[in-house]
Amino acid sequence: MAKFRIAVHITPRKGLLDPQGNAVKDALHTLGFEPVKDVHVGRYIIIETDAYDAIAAEDNVTDMCRKLLANPVTEDFEIESAVPA
């Protein structure tokens, strides 16, 4: 077993309402950043886990995303390659 670090990006699905992103956009406009056209707010999760190899670690994290980390109805997730931690 080796230790791997895997980063996951979870973003609101394209085309769905992103109220948090809109709120940040409005706040940036208020602060004077008028050229901002669009903002999307997602989550960035870093997981350190033991696994036999990088493939197994990535498979495990995919499973975690499906079962807990991402909302399958409203969010997309993307897993970066596992790196030894």
Next chain:
Amino acid sequence: MAKFRIAVHITPRKGLLDPQGNAVKDALHTLGFEPVKDVHVGRYIIIETDAYDAIAAEDNVTDMCRKLLANPVTEDFEIESAVPA
């Protein structure tokens, strides 16, 4: 003026308490993912903004992080290179 897309990672500063990460770790253990050693939960923000060039776009986003997006006391931020949107 051209349109650029810039991604920002905001993470809890190393060494500070990360209650959200700990809660996710406990939940993963409960679901049977015992090999998970550590979890950090941050934010992933994608900004689409007009700017004269990529350097100006990145400078603007750094400014946004300092003024609104990141908490300078508890969080670190990292800006990816601007790409044409």
